Structure formats: structure tokens, C-alpha cells
Amino acid sequence: MRYWLLAAVLALGAETALAQQVFKDLHEVKKKETIFGIARDNGLTVQELIDANPEMNQPGYELKKGDVIKIPFKKGQEPKDNVNPMAETPVKVKAGVTDMRNREIRIGVMLPLHNDNGDGKRMVEYYRGVLMALDSLKANGISTDIRAWNVPEDKDIRLTLLEDHVADRDLIIGPLYTKQLKPLADFAKNNGIRVLIPFSINSTEVYDNDCLYQVFQNGNTLNESYVFRFYERYKNSHVVIIDCNDSTSTKAPFTSTLRRKLEQEGMTYSITNLKSSEAQFKKSFSTAKPNVVVLNTSRSQELNLAFAKLNGLLLTSQGLKISMFGYTEWLMYTRQHLDNFYKFDVCVPTTYYMDPLSPRTTRFNQKYRSNFKQDMQKYHAKFAATGFDHAYFMVKGLHMYGKNFFGASGTVGYTPMQTPLHFERIGNGGMMNRTVMFVHYTPEQRVETIKF
Numbered sequence: 001m002r003y004w005l006l007a008a009v010l011a012l013g014a015e016t017a018l019a020q021q022v023f024k025d026l027h028e029v030k031k032k033e034t035i036f037g038i039a040r041d042n043g044l045t046v047q048e049l050i051d052a053n054p055e056m057n058q059p060g061y062e063l064k065k066g067d068v069i070k071i072p073f074k075k076g077q078e079p080k081d082n083v084n085p086m087a088e089t090p091v092k093v094k095a096g097v098t099d100m101r102n103r104e105i106r107i108g109v110m111l112p113l114h115n116d117n118g119d120g121k122r123m124v125e126y127y128r129g130v131l132m133a134l135d136s137l138k139a140n141g142i143s144t145d146i147r148a149w150n151v152p153e154d155k156d157i158r159l160t161l162l163e164d165h166v167a168d169r170d171l172i173i174g175p176l177y178t179k180q181l182k183p184l185a186d187f188a189k190n191n192g193i194r195v196l197i198p199f200s201i202n203s204t205e206v207y208d209n210d211c212l213y214q215v216f217q218n219g220n221t222l223n224e225s226y227v228f229r230f231y232e233r234y235k236n237s238h239v240v241i242i243d244c245n246d247s248t249s250t251k252a253p254f255t256s257t258l259r260r261k262l263e264q265e266g267m268t269y270s271i272t273n274l275k276s277s278e279a280q281f282k283k284s285f286s287t288a289k290p291n292v293v294v295l296n297t298s299r300s301q302e303l304n305l306a307f308a309k310l311n312g313l314l315l316t317s318q319g320l321k322i323s324m325f326g327y328t329e330w331l332m333y334t335r336q337h338l339d340n341f342y343k344f345d346v347c348v349p350t351t352y353y354m355d356p357l358s359p360r361t362t363r364f365n366q367k368y369r370s371n372f373k374q375d376m377q378k379y380h381a382k383f384a385a386t387g388f389d390h391a392y393f394m395v396k397g398l399h400m401y402g403k404n405f406f407g408a409s410g411t412v413g414y415t416p417m418q419t420p421l422h423f424e425r426i427g428n429g430g431m432m433n434r435t436v437m438f439v440h441y442t443p444e445q446r447v448e449t450i451k452f
Contacts, residue, residue: 025071026124028374035063042071068115068124100170101402104143105395107134108166110174110184111198112152120152122383123176126198128372129387130173132364137392142399153177161187169193171394178202185209194398198390205430212430213407213423215390216351223257225436226349229452230325231261233347233438237323238286239269239294242306246297251327255296274305282313290321293344298327300336307340323347331439332380341441348439352381353449354418364388364417385418393421407431420451 027038035056039049050056052072056063063069100106109127114120127148134144147169149160157180160166166187173196175184181203188195188211197206197214206214217225239262241255262269272284285291295306303326310322323345330348334341354361368376368384376382396412397405405411407423423431438450 026068026372027071028372029063029065029067029069031065033063033065038069038071043074044072048072048075099402100398101400104145105398106165106168106170107144107146107391107395108169108172108174109146109148110151110157110160110172110180111148111176113148113150114152116152119176121377122379125377125383126387128368129384129389130391132367132371132384133388133391134395136388137395137399142396144395151175151180155180158183167191167193170398171196173198173390173394181205185212188212194394196390196394198386206432207426207429210425210428210430213394213433214430215419215421215433217432217434219253221432222351222436223254225434225452226254227257227261229349229436229438230258231265231267234292234323234325235265235267236289237292238289239267240284240291241269241271241294241296243271243273244295244297244299244302244306245274246299246302249297249299251296251298254327255294258294274302274309278312278316281309282317285313285317285320285322287317287320290323293322293324295324295326298329300333303330303333303337307337307344310344311340325349338441342443342445345443346441347450348441349436350439351433351436352386352419353437353439354382354385355447355449360417382418389416389419389421407433409435 027042029038035049036046039046042049049069049072052070055061107130109130111123111127112120113124113127115124131146134146137144147165149163149166151157151160151174153176157175161183166172171194172184172188175181175197176199178201181197181201182205184195185205186209187193189209193211195212197212197216200216200218201214202218206212239258241259259269268286268289270284272281276284293306293310295302297303314320314322324347326346326348328348328350330337330341330346331350331353340346364385365376376384393412393414393416394407396414397407400412406425407421409420409422420435420437421433422435424434426432436452440448440450442448
């Protein structure tokens with residue numbers, strides 16, 4: 001099955017509602033490919049291909065390997081309105097049916113879907129994951145109608161909201177940028193549309209708008225959650241905070257929240273420094289209790305130094321018990337530090353994790369490669385897997401419960417690949433994802449996830 005991207009064409013005037021153009025496919029340019037060859041292979045004229053990709057008209061334009069270009073339908077073969085592009089057999093909107101449990105679920109995606117920068121590339125991958133989820137749901141009898149709009153950072157989203165088929169959506173996924181949220185949130189409130197905010201947004205709209213589902217918690221909320229779970233796990237341990245002399249560190253809010261909690265609960269802790277002498281360093285550790293080490297930076301180079309220091313300490317104090325509590329960024333360093341992660345019983349707090357060795361991950365990687373003729377980008381969080389989890393959870397929930405779906409975990413019978421979701425209402429406002437977990441590297445050389 002091919003996946004189609006519905007994108008917005010540029011408006012001719014600021015007052016004009018944007019018309020929606022439908023594209024057949026996205027094509028990643030390979031080495032030595034030409035505009036002429038791509039047009040010929042898709043049964044198009046060169047001009048038809050250029051019309052679908054206006055950037056080709058810009059002076060000095062060069063087609064480069066890795067570029068993603070739009071492939072339009074041949075003239076006269078465009079899909080008719082109200083056709084679900086995800087279905088092999090067209091699915092028409094059922095007139096008069098308002099309960100989404102008895103019809104297809106209508107989804108809109110409003111993200112930067114382009115190849116101009118990192119944001120666009122990551123969101124294209126996320127969108128592909130959404131499409132894969134809808135494909136899987138279709139195999140289970142759940143029909144969907146999806147439309148997507150390219151909404152880059154400099155786009156006035158209010159123009160997108162004027163387009164056809166926006167107001168009839170059941171769910172809109174987006175936006176990526178904070179400045180676009182309020183217009184979308186107000187529009188959703190007026191039209192009874194749920195909005196899933198998939199990534200970090202610096203906004204308080206979720207506290208006032210009951211249509212919003214915010215996936216990412218803000219930093220303060222996460223720190224408090226991590227610290228609470230830390231206390232529950234290590235309350236019988238001695239905490240050692242190591243100053244790593246990193247002037248660029250952003251972890252002060254976490255360590256200060258942690259120290260405040262330890263003091264409130266009467267837990268013992270000590271502070272030492274990576275540059276301390278071996279004797280002074282050793283004095284910071286307890287021989288009567290297990291020790292849990294916390295660094296005040298997430299950087300790999302300081303982590304490497306800390307492991308060297310701790311391994312040296314164990315050579316002279318073999319009865320010492322030491323574990324470590326890390327940061328989400330450490331997931332990027334797993335290959336480099338895996339043996340030490342196991343040795344020091346490391347726990348990494350995070351809101352996402354995808355086991356690279358699981359059969360399910362292998363199948364997903366293979367399916368993505370088969371569908372899109374390329375691998376996912378090399379980030380520790382796989383954006384396609386995130387898109388899959390978000391779309392599968394939300395759409396299945398809406399199909400099962402309709403307007404009574406509030407996003408609690410365990411209500412849709414879906415085990416996420418990477419991003420668990422459990423939404424709770426914020427006062428009289430919208431829903432906030434409250435899921436956190438620890439990725440635990442055990443001394444028995446296993447990796448387990450502890451979900452809260």
C-alpha cells in the first residue's frame with residue numbers, strides 16, 4: 001500500500017483560504033536520479049513534477065540525493081473528495097452519522113511536513129508512523145479518513161484552519177510550535193475537535209481547554225515525578241551527588257528538587273566532586289547502606305569520567321554497594337557504556353523507550369523500510385514509533401468510546417512500542433500524559449522497563 005501526503009499549496013493572497021492539493025506519494029531522490037527520469041518513471045511530464053514542487057523553479061535549484069519530493073497524480077486521476085487515501089477500497093463519509101464509534105475516525109495532521117530542516121524531516125517520519133498505525137487499525141476493522149497539512153514554523157495556522165475538511169475532523173495531531181497552539185486550540189474548542197499535542201510545547205492552554213491532550217509534561221512536572229519515584233525506589237539508600245564541573249549543564253532543577261525532597265524525608269546524602277582526591281571521594285560513600293550516585297550533568301564525557309572514578313573506588317573498597325540514577329540522554333550512550341550500566345545497576349528515568357532487541361522492534365523497522373525505502377533517522381527516540389503509538393492509542397480509543405474516551409492507560413488494550421500514554425485531566429482543562437518509567441539495566445545483564 002502506498003501512503004499519500006495531503007499538503008497545502010501556497011496562498012495567492014493573505015485573505016484567501018488555502019486550497020488543498022493531493023499528492024500520490026513522496027519520493028526520496030537517489031544518486032544520479034534526474035527530474036526528467038523521475039517524471040518519466042511516474043508517467044508525468046517534467047512540468048507536472050515541477051508544478052508539484054515549486055522549489056524546483058528557484059534559481060540555482062539542484063536535485064540532490066536524499067531530497068524528498070512530491071509525486072502528483074496524473075492529470076485526471078486525482079482521488080475524489082471524501083475518499084480515505086489510507087483505504088485500498090475508497091471509504092466514503094457516511095452522511096448523517098455523528099457518533100464516531102459507528103463510522104470512520106477523521107484525523108487531521110498539522111505539522112511541518114517538509115524536507116527543509118530537521119523539524120520537517122523528523123515530522124515526516126512521525127507522520128509515516130501515524131500512517132502505519134492507521135494501516136494496522138484498518139486490518140482490525142477500524143476505518144479512518146486522514147488529511148495532513150504542511151504547517152512550518154513561519155506558517156499562519158489560521159489560514160490552514162480555513163481549509164476544507166478541517167472543521168469535520170474528530171482528532172487533530174499538532175502543532176509543533178507553541179505560537180500555533182492557541183489558534184488551533186480555540187478552533188478545536190469551537191468545533192468539538194480533540195487535539196493531540198505530540199511534542200514539547202511551552203504553553204498553558206491545556207489548563208483551560210478540555211479539547212487538548214498534551215503528551216509531554218513540562219520540566220518541573222517531570223522533575224517532581226522523577227524525584228518522587230526516586231525516593232520510593234532508593235529511600236533506604238545513601239545518596240551521593242557528584243559535581244561534574246559542567247558549566248553548561250541543565251540538570252540543576254532536578255538536583256535541587258532532589259535535595260529538597262531528601263531533606264524533607266530525612267534521607268542522608270553527600271556531595272562530592274569528580275576532581276576530588278581518591279580519599280575525599282571515598283569519604284562520600286556509606287559502608288552501612290547501599291549508595292546511589294547522581295551526577296549533575298547528562299553529558300557522556302563526564303559520565304565516562306564518573307565510571308572511571310567509581311571503578312577505581314571499587315578496587316579499594318570491594319564491599320561497597322553502588323548503583324546509579326541517570327538522565328534520559330543516557331539512552332543515547334547505551335552502546336558505549338553498556339557494561340558499566342549493568343555493573344552499576346543504572347536506572348534511567350524517561351517518558352519513552354524502545355527495546356532495540358525485541359522482535360516487535362525488528363518487525364517495525366523492517367515494515368518501515370519496506371514502506372518508505374529507507375531506515376528511520378538515528379535518534380534514540382524513533383519518531384515513526386512515536387507517531388505509531390500516538391495514533392494507534394488515540395484512534396482506537398475514539399473508535400471504542402467515542403466522545404467518552406479520556407485516554408487512561410489500559411482502556412484500549414494496546415501495549416505501546418515506545419511511548420506509553422496515560423492521560424489525566426488537569427482541573428477543568430484538558431488532559432495531560434502522566435506516564436513516566438525507569439529503564440533499568442540489571443546486574444544480571446537484562447534491560448527492563450519499570451512503568452508508573
